[in-house]
Amino acid sequence: MRAPIGNFDEDAAAPAADRTDLLVAPVAEAVTRGWGGFAAEQILHVDTDPDLADTAVFVEHYGAELLDESANCVVVAGKRGTGVTLAACVVLSRTRVDVNGAVRRHLGARKASFAPMDLAVGESGMEYGGITPVGLPTAWPLLIDPAVLDEEWVLIGSGSRRGKLIVPGKSLAALPGAVVVEGLGV
Known part of the structure; x- marks a missing residue:
């Protein structure tokens, strides 16, 4: 099968x-059942070299145009008092997440930051460098920049460093907990 991008x-x-x-288990379960009217057959897996998983190296090897067609998924922790919300x-790979602005405001947090690697990996059940919005804990808010939704096809992590979806x-807007947040990617 030919991938539609890359x-x-x-x-x-x-x-x-x-x-x-x-x-990984949570991603396998999510793609098997599909979501929001999107059938499992519409979700593709591309087997790739795990040593090339980081965005810059990946697009250099698999096609520079993927920088415009790829999205990164990062886990953040919003803190208010003693409470922490993951x-x-x-956001599209060519942008960065506005953690201290859009994320903090949306979560109603006093402070927001990238979650520590061990917390992100442990709570998501996914590998660092491969975290994907597909199969995340349903209690987590899933904040999506609208530019991601405008792409016909988006390359995202697969839950592990080997492969992409x-x-x-x-x-992505039909995933559990998804909320479109203007200005999330800057």
Whole structure:
């Protein structure tokens, strides 16, 4: 199967539901059942080299245009008093998350910061460098920049450093806890 974006080998892409053995448990479960009217067959998995998972190296190897068609998912922690709220933020790879502005305001937090790696990995059940909005804990707010939804296809993490998912951009708005936040990506 040919991936709709990127310069991947022809046999690198397949329906993610056919590759659950390459996905971490929460992601495998989410892609198997699909979400918000998006069938499992619409979610593709691209098998990639885990040593090339970081965005800059990845786009250099698999196609510079992927920088415009990729989205990063980062876990943030919003603090108010003694309470901590974990949330995931999805922005296009060419932008950064406005943690101290848009995220802090949306979460009603006094302070917001990127979650420590061990907390993000432990709570999501995913590998650092591969965290994806697909299969995150449903209690987490999932903040999405509107520019991500405007992309016909978006390359996102797969839950592990090996492989990526390619999904219709608008499908991310149908994930549990998804909220579109203007100005999230700056």
